[in-house]
Amino acid sequence: MPPFHKSYPRTFLLAALVVMGWGQTAVAADLGSGPPLPLSAPPPSPWTVTFTPYGWLPALNGDVTVKGRPVNVDVDAFEVLGHLDAAPWMSYAEARRGPLALYNDIVYAKLGVDGSVSRSVRGLTVGANADVDFSETIIELGAAYEVARWHSGGSIGSTAIDLLAGARYWHQELSLKFDLTGSLDLNGLVVSRNRAIARSGDVDWVDPLVGFRVRHQLAPGQELVFRADVGGFDAGSQFSWNVVGAYSFTFAVRNGVTYSGLLGYRALSVDFEEGSGLNRYKFDVVQHGPVVGLTVGF
Numbered sequence: 001m002p003p004f005h006k007s008y009p010r011t012f013l014l015a016a017l018v019v020m021g022w023g024q025t026a027v028a029a030d031l032g033s034g035p036p037l038p039l040s041a042p043p044p045s046p047w048t049v050t051f052t053p054y055g056w057l058p059a060l061n062g063d064v065t066v067k068g069r070p071v072n073v074d075v076d077a078f079e080v081l082g083h084l085d086a087a088p089w090m091s092y093a094e095a096r097r098g099p100l101a102l103y104n105d106i107v108y109a110k111l112g113v114d115g116s117v118s119r120s121v122r123g124l125t126v127g128a129n130a131d132v133d134f135s136e137t138i139i140e141l142g143a144a145y146e147v148a149r150w151h152s153g154g155s156i157g158s159t160a161i162d163l164l165a166g167a168r169y170w171h172q173e174l175s176l177k178f179d180l181t182g183s184l185d186l187n188g189l190v191v192s193r194n195r196a197i198a199r200s201g202d203v204d205w206v207d208p209l210v211g212f213r214v215r216h217q218l219a220p221g222q223e224l225v226f227r228a229d230v231g232g233f234d235a236g237s238q239f240s241w242n243v244v245g246a247y248s249f250t251f252a253v254r255n256g257v258t259y260s261g262l263l264g265y266r267a268l269s270v271d272f273e274e275g276s277g278l279n280r281y282k283f284d285v286v287q288h289g290p291v292v293g294l295t296v297g298f
Helices: 008-031 077-082
Strands: 048-056 059-066 069-075 089-097 100-112 130-151 158-179 190-192 195-199 203-219 222-231 239-254 257-274 281-297
Touching: 048 257, 059 077, 059 158, 130 203, 158 222, 158 281, 203 239, 203 257, 239 281
Parallel strands: none
Antiparallel strands: 048 089, 048 281, 059 069, 059 281, 089 100, 100 130, 130 158, 158 195, 158 203, 190 195, 203 222, 222 239, 239 257, 257 281
16 A cells, blocks of 8 residues: 555645536536626616697587587687687607607697677687687696617618507586577576576596507608597597697707707597586587697707
8 A cells, every 4th residue: 555645635635626617617508607797788778858839729620518508619720819818838748768758748728709709719609699718628648669660771761650558638618608689598507697608617537548650750850750549438538539740850959959840730539428418518529730849859
């Protein structure tokens, strides 16, 4: 038996470490650990925000009913402009990060007229002996998600498609004021100073909506947008639809802020009804007209 040498334990230890190292490498390969992770992941894309105050000048066509009294709506955009009773407010805001966008749209307008021009106010053709006061607020909240994007062959432009989902809140107040001349059923009306008044009071409802949007970049700083959605589905109104076509063009960039003009056309329709008899309220109107706005992006 050979004599025990002091270097044997050191030799065995080195051999064991080598075997363990190869064993760990084999196990790691079996588990599929793959290549090493990068030292730091790329930062996520930042949010971009745009805010667009705009003016929408719609014509109105359809029918409304207040306290069971139906009237016809047929007024052009210039008549609506002449009957504004207060400064309107209209704005659109959108925050985007990658394919996801969150948006908000607000429309507020109030119309009124005195007895000298009472034939057609916001299209309510009730005869020469009636005045009308009307206010409307529409607030829309929703999200859009980009599901497709492609570049035109050999072109610097691109086209993207977004799917939309959200809700549109409506608030309306409508009153009709009739002169007490001729035959008039006063049931359900308020009489004041020789006038019979039909007031709707506050009318509110919310419409869910779904739709899509197409964004086509013609060139850097120039974009065409088409949007369409439908809603209501008897959850609020019976049915509603909205269509917008617009052209956006950048005209200035200052300190990282982009300024763009907006020209377009919008049509918004809703068919809402509640109550019955002398408590019936109905608003079945299409509002459609040109849109002009200024977009600030940062």
